[in-house]
Amino acid sequence: MITETAPAKINLTLHVTGQRSDGYHLLDSLVVFADIGDQITASPASGLSLRVDGPFAAGLEGDDNLVLQAARFLGPQRKARITLTKNLPVASGIGGGSADAAAALRALSRLWDVPLPQDVAALGADVPACVHGKPLRLQGIGDRISPLPTLPALDILLVNPGVSVSTPAIFKALTQKAHPPMPEVLPDWPDAANFAGWLARQRNDLAAPAMQLAPEIDAVLHRLRASNCLFAGMSGSGATCFALFLPDGYSAKAAQAQIAAETPDWWAAAGKVN
Ligand code: C5P
Numbered sequence: 001m002i003t004e005t006a007p008a009k010i011n012l013t014l015h016v017t018g019q020r021s022d023g024y025h026l027l028d029s030l031v032v033f034a035d036i037g038d039q040i041t042a043s044p045a046s047g048l049s050l051r052v053d054g055p056f057a058a059g060l061e062g063d064d065n066l067v068l069q070a071a072r073f074l075g076p077q078r079k080a081r082i083t084l085t086k087n088l089p090v091a092s093g094i095g096g097g098s099a100d101a102a103a104a105l106r107a108l109s110r111l112w113d114v115p116l117p118q119d120v121a122a123l124g125a126d127v128p129a130c131v132h133g134k135p136l137r138l139q140g141i142g143d144r145i146s147p148l149p150t151l152p153a154l155d156i157l158l159v160n161p162g163v164s165v166s167t168p169a170i171f172k173a174l175t176q177k178a179h180p181p182m183p184e185v186l187p188d189w190p191d192a193a194n195f196a197g198w199l200a201r202q203r204n205d206l207a208a209p210a211m212q213l214a215p216e217i218d219a220v221l222h223r224l225r226a227s228n229c230l231f232a233g234m235s236g237s238g239a240t241c242f243a244l245f246l247p248d249g250y251s252a253k254a255a256q257a258q259i260a261a262e263t264p265d266w267w268a269a270a271g272k273v274n
Pocket of ligand 1: 025027124125141142167168171
């Protein structure tokens with residue numbers, strides 16, 4: 001049996017720089033991954049099947065699950081018994097289905113001993129980034145990836161208020177379609193505080209439309225900013241927000257425990273930025 005993790009993808013910045021004639025938006029985003037995620041296992045079998053368990057499994061076992069699409073994409077006639085343990089909230093701006101598809105590709109390429117395909121964007125705009133799995137700058141419609149050098153070490157807290165958000169609806173609600181990109185050449189960040197200070201001068205252009213459709217996001221950001229984090233923002237099209245902490249292995253967990261006690265309906269998970 002082969003096991004792979006599907007780490008949460010976090011957009012530390014998300015600049016929407018334009019829109020293509022087919023409706024897709026042009027993005028410029030700094031993306032990292034956390035050691036918080038879903039899990040995929042794959043074993044030999046006589047057919048292709050998917051079983052989903054874990055706290056957010058409800059309704060995900062259908063034939064259209066991106067994990068099964070990824071399996072058919074990698075080996076159209078091949079077989080495997082796949083399980084997905086869904087620890088991350090769905091439709092929540094942290095990769096979800098794309099992270100699971102990428103982990104399925106990794107697991108099945110090992111099980112079937114076939115190479116990972118070069119171009120996996122057909123499975124979803126975020127899948128190439130999730131296959132990369134390390135800090136990167138995302139451009140184009142999310143399909144152009146530039147690896148980033150190692151970032152300062154950081155701990156992270158992810159919080160979701162329990163509302164799922166439709167990505168197409170958020171993009172549709174964006175009134176201004178073209179905002180400035182990040183600087184063409186990104187600076188060097190000598191330490192976590194310097195990096196957080198730089199992030200505070202960047203944007204997530206989807207935050208305003210997301211807060212209009214899901215006002216709970218504003219409450220989450222307020223609560224995170226009241227912790228002793230270095231920086232807090234919203235990931236992707238929301239509703240999951242993140243807070244970055246010094247990598248002391250303690251502060252992010254302490255904030256998580258407090259938030260879990262105050263607002264037990266919110267999902268909160270602490271870990272490290274990879
Ligand atoms: O690729 P994914 O399935 O995550 O995208 C969901 C939807 O988000 C797309 O159908 C599109 O409406 C919107 N989108 C966009 N521009 C992007 C990525 C997604 O408008 N770069």
